Amino acid sequence: MAVKAWDSSLTLPGLIVESRAVVDGTVEVSGRLASAGAICPDCANPSTSFHSRYDRTLSDLPVSGSTVRLRLSVRRFRCTHTSCQRRTFSEPLAPPVGRRYGRRVGRCDALVRAAAVALGGRPEARMMARLAMPWSRDTMLRVLRRGDPAAELPPPARVVGIDDFAWRRGHSYGSIVVDLERRQVIDLLPDRRRDTVIAWLRQNPQVEIICRDRGPGYGVAASEAAPQARQVADRWHLFENASAAFLAAVRSEMLCLRRALAPTGPVDPATLTRAERIQWDGAQLREALNR
């Protein structure tokens, strides 16, 4: 009785195990899916019209240090719906069993992902091989890149920043949209056109605050598509504009500043930096020409 309870708790949900065997030190489990039929992926109509079956092999978590392989007998069904173009389709695997073209049982990916985060690359591959899960480094990287399907989706962005960025500097520009509360890029728009930004904002009516540059482009788009949102200038653009205004004011009053800094006579060129020397020579030249 105790063995039966242990056994059923290890069996994947939706899977009927038909046999187990140990072949060359590898535990081979044969099984099939428990469902009576399947739903056509094109027309979404159920079908129990059996067509054929084929075998798939998936790796599973090891048992007592031995590699485990699941040999799964997968059925193909006919789609009997008259208006559907599809003739046959294979039954889909439930997520705990595996992905459509996957080569591992679903519960392996969580372990691979955790090990990839902790160890990464070759150290992970070596550790997994010692744990009787000899998967390649590339396989583990693919699992990591695919992300965690069980992870919760983040809430829709409430505070966004919109700015332009260069696909290719000087040639083509797009727009970048950042969730400023999570500090993550959430979208890249193909261009800077007003219609493109308007379409994005209309798809995201939850946006409450839009942080943008001080040009009219994004502002007009935001006023039209998201009138409920408050528009603010971001800190980087404020500092950039203030810096440009300060430099322009200093340049326009350079001669007065020079005189104020050296009220008793001409500036000693030897005390100037190289950049200041170039500016000073230019100022002297202009002064001589205008005299």
Ligand SMILES: [Zn+2]
């Ligand atoms: Zn169909």
